[in-house]
Amino acid sequence: MTNQSEVIDLAVSHFAKHGLVNYSFGFDRAVRRAGQCDFRARRITISKHLVATASLEDVEQVLLHEIAHALVGKDAGHSKIWREKARAIGYRFERVDWEQLASGAKHYLGSCPNGHSHLRVRKPKGARSCRKCADRFDDRYLIRWELVGPNQ
Ligand SMILES: [Zn+2]
Ligand SMILES: [Zn+2]
Numbered sequence: 001m002t003n004q005s006e007v008i009d010l011a012v013s014h015f016a017k018h019g020l021v022n023y024s025f026g027f028d029r030a031v032r033r034a035g036q037c038d039f040r041a042r043r044i045t046i047s048k049h050l051v052a053t054a055s056l057e058d059v060e061q062v063l064l065h066e067i068a069h070a071l072v073g074k075d076a077g078h079s080k081i082w083r084e085k086a087r088a089i090g091y092r093f094e095r096v097d098w099e100q101l102a103s104g105a106k107h108y109l110g111s112c113p114n115g116h117s118h119l120r121v122r123k124p125k126g127a128r129s130c131r132k133c134a135d136r137f138d139d140r141y142l143i144r145w146e147l148v149g150p151n152q
Pocket of ligand 1: 069
């Protein structure tokens with residue numbers, strides 16, 4: 001969970017550091033993506049839901065991903081040119097499910113009797129047992145689901 005003003009400070013300092021001029025920064029309400037670079041509007045936005053869920057370090061990674069897009073331009077897409085720029089400015093290419101983080105305003109946290117946790121965006125239908133406790137369905141290891149996350 002991160003404070004929006006911390007993210008603004010971070011964006012301003014990265015814009016300056018990487019020479020990104022004529023771009024503005026703000027937040028949006030996206031739940032299917034973590035960040036966006038709007039080339040036409042010359043604006044980078046980060047999902048409010050991501051900010052509410054993720055650490056400042058994770059938000060910074062999304063910011064660097066989008067700044068790299070702004071620096072190399074729309075036509076570069078996720079090509080080698082973009083990847084080199086992204087790496088140069090500190091993007092780490094981590095395998096994070098940003099979409100899930102952005103949608104993390106609400107998710108289901110499940111736990112089995114042995115304390116294993118399971119994260120789902122939607123509540124699974126029907127009874128599920130813990131796969132870490134048993135490979136097959138076993139009603140000794142039923143998962144109990146709870147809706148968690150910030151209420152915004
Ligand atoms: Zn991208
Ligand atoms: Zn378990």
